[in-house]
Amino acid sequence: MIVTRRKLIGGLAAGGLLGGCDRLGESPPFRKILFSAEQAHRFLQRALTDRMALAREYRSDQMSPVFRTNGTNNPGTPDYQAHVDTGFTNWRLQVDGLVARPLALPLAELRSMPTRVQITRHDCVEGWSAIGKWHGVPLKLLLDLAGLRPSARYIVFHCADRIGGAPYYESLDLVDAFHPQTILAWGMNDRLLSVGHGAPVRLRVERQLGYKHAKYVMRLEAVDDLRRAGRGKGGFWEDVADYEWYAGI
Amino acid sequence: MAKPTERIYRHRLGTRIWHWVNAVAIVVLLMSGAMIFNAHPRLYWGQYGANFDRAWLEIGADARGGYLHLGDRRFDTDGVLGRWRASDGSVRTNAFPGWATIPSGYNLALARRWHFTFALVLAFGLLLFQVASLFNRHIQKDFALRRGEIAPASLWRDAVAHLRLRFHDPDNPGAFNTLQKLSYITVVFILIPLMIFTGLTLSPGMDAAWPWMLDLFGGRQSARSIHFIAAALILLFILVHLVLVLLDRPLDGLRGMITGWSRR
Structure with missing residues (x-):
């Protein structure tokens, strides 16, 4: 009798507990609880700390000797390759959506705008970090140039790379879009941005994880709702794998 | 049937609730944390650290099988760490095996959802327990070390008593013994707060808000x-x-942590 009970308890502890967690992780009501933690963390961070706090900036002797690439290393499409071959001279950054003045800015114009240089730490959701130097135009300047309409609540970043056929994209709310360290970087470590790191421009949003730092940015779109972009969760990894949209955690 | 005089009220309701909620939270955090580690099973010292940098600890697999590297030393861990067989019979090369992770199959995004949900339970549960224990004097009465208690001779006596499986002072059976106090103080006031604050340091948002954490711990990595x-x-x-609970009348200990009451 005792042995049977022990076996039962042992079985529950080993198979039941583990299998139970896997089943819980798939049950819609429980997932709702698990997924609400993202809002709780975002609310707590935004409520308890300075929304405009700057990410740590490092000295040049603190930079990673090798800054690894991640995600797509080359979009590889004919259109993108044509831009690479012509040094992005025919490329234009589109700024549209809920803006007063849609823009199409050549790379040379972006480079001639006021530049912010920042040595910051890139934190991948996987756990690694690399410190690099980024040169770019503050996103705020572009948004002010285009003139956001009052209904705009998010900025969507449309990219040239596709993963498994789906276009990469990301999005930010206006708190992070207007943050002074949020830049569209055209340079890295005192050189023009390489294809591996997202040429011609990539997003730097220094208080969030790496997958928010969209590479190969082609178009900025101001929207009032994220549900119409991609599959509706505000970003490629959010859509395909349920990563957090707020990646400041 | 035990007489009422032989029973002792060991744990208050708040302590019991916190104990079990915290137990669940810590198990979930350890197991989902193991899955998060699997996404990049290398550890570094300093501000940065990635694949091209030197890791002081790495779990992986090569032609010889699963391994754990600690500095330059290699430990063969095939079957347990680095390379192991999943319950469906397939061979996997993740660091921690499926029986030790939540979820059991590789899924970083879902592990993070589990981790951040139960991190809130852990952190706010600990805060409530600490504040409540200060107000109801649990800390001052039961955790505080008495004069002379951590003298070497006293610690030696307590260690010997543990080896003889004598865990309670016969004159005061409800009190914690010295090693018990020290281990609870270590966990409640050092280790769990350390988990919370090093965890917050992994958040790029919190690093911007509270950059002193980066200085305190010497960098995110x-x-x-x-x-x-x-x-x-x-x-x-x-x-x-768990071993000590099993050695010291486990059912009585369990009853004490559920009902509050246990035998003398």
Whole structure:
């Protein structure tokens, strides 16, 4: 009798507990609880700390000797390759959506705008970090140039790379879009941005994880709702794998 | 049937609720944390650290099988760490095996959802327990070390008593013994707070808000290493705790932590 009970308890502890967690992780009501933690963390961070706090900036002797690439290393499409071959001279950054003045800015114009240089730490959701130097135009300047309409609540970043056929994209709310360290970087470590790191421009949003730092940015779109972009969760990894949209955690 | 005089009220309701809620939270955090580690099973010291940088600890697999590298030393861990067989019979090459992770199959995004949900339970549960224990004088009465208690001779006596499986002062059976106090103080006031703050240091948003954490721990990658080491120490505490419960009238101890009452 005792042995049977022990076996039962042992079985529950080993198979039941583990299998139970896997089943819980798939049950819609429980997932709702698990997924609400993202809002709780975002609310707590935004409520308890300075929304405009700057990410740590490092000295040049603190930079990673090798800054690894991640995600797509080359979009590889004919259109993108044509831009690479012509040094992005025919490329234009589109700024549209809920803006007063849609823009199409050549790379040379972006480079001639006021530049912010920042040595910051890139934190991948996987756990690694690399410190690099980024040169770019503050996103705020572009948004002010285009003139956001009052209904705009998010900025969507449309990219040239596709993963498994789906276009990469990301999005930010206006708190992070207007943050002074949020830049569209055209340079890295005192050189023009390489294809591996997202040429011609990539997003730097220094208080969030790496997958928010969209590479190969082609178009900025101001929207009032994220549900119409991609599959509706505000970003490629959010859509395909349920990563957090707020990646400041 | 035990007479009422032979029973003792060991744990208050608040302590009991916190104990069990915290137990669930810590198990979930350890197991989902193991899955998060699997996404990049290398640890570094300093501000940065990635594949091209030197890792002080790495779990992986090569032609010889699963391994754990600690500095330059290699430990063969085939079958347990680095390379192991999943319950469906397939061979996997993740660091921690499926039976030790939540979820059991590789899924970083879902592990993070589990981790951040139960991190809130852990952190706010600990805060409530600490504040309540200060107000109801649990800390002052039961945790505080009395004069002379940590003298070497006293610690030696307590260690010998443990080896003889004598865990309670016969004159005061409800009190914690010295090693018990020290281990609870270590976990409640050092290890779990260390887990919380090194965990917060992994958040790029919190690093911007509270950059002193980066200075305190020596960088995000150092914080990640300390997070891992503190987790291992908490796991060690849990194992020792469970062994001692089993050695000291386990059913009575369990009853005490559920109803509050246990035998003398």
